Amino acid sequence: MLSLEGVSKTYRVGTFGGRELVAVRDVNLEVAPGEVIALIGESGSGKSTIGRMILRLTGVTGGRITFDGTDIAGFKGKGLRAYYAQVQGVFQDPFSSYNPVFKAERALELLRQTYFAGLDGRRWRDKVEASLAAVRLDPGQVLGKYPHQLSGGQLQRLLVARALLLDIRLLVADEIISMLDASTRIDVLNLLGDLKARGLGIVFITHDLSLGNYISDRAVILRKGEVVEEGPVERVFGRPQHPYTRSLLASVPQLHRKWDRGEGLVREPAGEGG
Amino acid sequence: MSLRVDNLKVWYRTLRGDVQALDGVSFTVADGELVGLAGESGCGKSTLGKSLIRLDGRMRHVDGTVELDGKELPIGDAERMNSFRFKEVSIIPQYAMSAMNPTRRIGRLVAELLESRGVRPDGVRDELLRRLALVGLTPEVLDRYPIELSGGMKQRMVMVLSTLLNPSLLIADEVTSALDVSTQKAVAETLVSFRDRHYVKSTIFITHDLSLVYQIADSIIVMYAGRLAERAPTEALVSNPRHPYTRMLLSALPEVGVRYDNRRLTGIPGSPPSLLDPPTGCRFRDRCPLAFEKCAEQPPFLEVAPDHQVACWKAF
Numbered sequence: 001m002l003s004l005e006g007v008s009k010t011y012r013v014g015t016f017g018g019r020e021l022v023a024v025r026d027v028n029l030e031v032a033p034g035e036v037i038a039l040i041g042e043s044g045s046g047k048s049t050i051g052r053m054i055l056r057l058t059g060v061t062g063g064r065i066t067f068d069g070t071d072i073a074g075f076k077g078k079g080l081r082a083y084y085a086q087v088q089g090v091f092q093d094p095f096s097s098y099n100p101v102f103k104a105e106r107a108l109e110l111l112r113q114t115y116f117a118g119l120d121g122r123r124w125r126d127k128v129e130a131s132l133a134a135v136r137l138d139p140g141q142v143l144g145k146y147p148h149q150l151s152g153g154q155l156q157r158l159l160v161a162r163a164l165l166l167d168i169r170l171l172v173a174d175e176i177i178s179m180l181d182a183s184t185r186i187d188v189l190n191l192l193g194d195l196k197a198r199g200l201g202i203v204f205i206t207h208d209l210s211l212g213n214y215i216s217d218r219a220v221i222l223r224k225g226e227v228v229e230e231g232p233v234e235r236v237f238g239r240p241q242h243p244y245t246r247s248l249l250a251s252v253p254q255l256h257r258k259w260d261r262g263e264g265l266v267r268e269p270a271g272e273g274g
Numbered sequence: 275m276s277l278r279v280d281n282l283k284v285w286y287r288t289l290r291g292d293v294q295a296l297d298g299v300s301f302t303v304a305d306g307e308l309v310g311l312a313g314e315s316g317c318g319k320s321t322l323g324k325s326l327i328r329l330d331g332r333m334r335h336v337d338g339t340v341e342l343d344g345k346e347l348p349i350g351d352a353e354r355m356n357s358f359r360f361k362e363v364s365i366i367p368q369y370a371m372s373a374m375n376p377t378r379r380i381g382r383l384v385a386e387l388l389e390s391r392g393v394r395p396d397g398v399r400d401e402l403l404r405r406l407a408l409v410g411l412t413p414e415v416l417d418r419y420p421i422e423l424s425g426g427m428k429q430r431m432v433m434v435l436s437t438l439l440n441p442s443l444l445i446a447d448e449v450t451s452a453l454d455v456s457t458q459k460a461v462a463e464t465l466v467s468f469r470d471r472h473y474v475k476s477t478i479f480i481t482h483d484l485s486l487v488y489q490i491a492d493s494i495i496v497m498y499a500g501r502l503a504e505r506a507p508t509e510a511l512v513s514n515p516r517h518p519y520t521r522m523l524l525s526a527l528p529e530v531g532v533r534y535d536n537r538r539l540t541g542i543p544g545s546p547p548s549l550l551d552p553p554t555g556c557r558f559r560d561r562c563p564l565a566f567e568k569c570a571e572q573p574p575f576l577e578v579a580p581d582h583q584v585a586c587w588k589a590f
Contacts, residue, residue: 207455213528
């Protein structure tokens, strides 16, 4: 369905744009329907840049991204709108994804103007309720409320519901649960799992390895814009081949298994870790 | 006994009334103990941390006492607290990145801070350089402005600075939440080594991440809606939790190796109560699968096993 072929992204940095910063280098990826790919990496690994390129929020500087065989860089106007009807993104901070001046459901209403202008009020309402039900939100609890009256988990689920209104086939989920409390996190993860069972492809971007493993089929470990390891999650997490993956896994705090104690910063003065 | 907190109540003044963010909290921290303080957003953990060092303008000390090394901390009196701050109680704030004055070179900032506490900078200079080297910073950082340091370097600088006068109690408030996993591990372990080297006597490590605090703490306190839910030695809290909230919180954590298709985890339905007008009785009652009539009464915080306290009628 989605395919990245040798995708790179280079930024010009420095006062006069004289230096180049490679954010993503030669990344190849395939996402099939009903498949969850976890892009895992630390800050600066390029994981979010990849998500943004898939969503066409930023262009590629090398290689190409295709959706059902068509290069997405060529989409304009109607074609782009059709692309967004199938591919949507949800981001880290649910609070800044809404305009605080308007009620939360305005996020849904805006979609109606672009994609469902012909739908009458009743059929629209049914559609909204169906998608709210899919993310297990009670319409009475969220409709008519302002963003600050809802919890982070509710807002995040409402954003997924917004994406579902469109009958999307691919969801880019960029750190969507990092800001949620442990008790609500798992609900959003389970929701993604249910959507996957319905055939949705998901690009799950995270820095947290324990979350990357729960619903994903394949894991891609990124470091400084390059893929260092990829494969089925059982393999990557169970028998990591690359030393970087191993050191990442060893740093993840887990219950019932204590870290092998280093001396912290005291022994690792470079501060870069890994 | 290094720290003794007794029935501490600190409320926030708002236009709509008092928010009872910290409502009758009692616990002790022993010499050399590293206590993890865990809970979800809005449970009062940061309020507790702040109360022990500096109340901001909206916070009001309503009741209770705090005793450090046998002396009572005048937490409601900002002026008198000055002689304790930095020397006796110190904090590594949540946003260490922005904790340093951007208009001062770091060396001057350190000197001013020391002078304001009546300490001659020359007297601790050697120790400062030694500790900088320990966390991998060169003496040159003292000639730099905070903006010239990377996030990780600033974090380390603040850690050294906060503990420079060997405080009796160190409060580390979510110091690792903005960091990558490998740096997070290094910072957490550095806190342990500061304790082991006696730079600080006791540490309260505030975090929302139970699996992180499990790695380094001697004992863990779990808070819920402004009160203590459970406190136990780390191993006991994780392997034998007695409060339904602790149990549900632990079982909601995805771990490496747990997969959605073979073991579906569940969250905790509902959300914490508003502390503006909190419900009577147990505050977890509405979300608790075990709740019964007795829960309309507030459960006391009682010891159910050695050093293991819990506030739940079902646990007694």
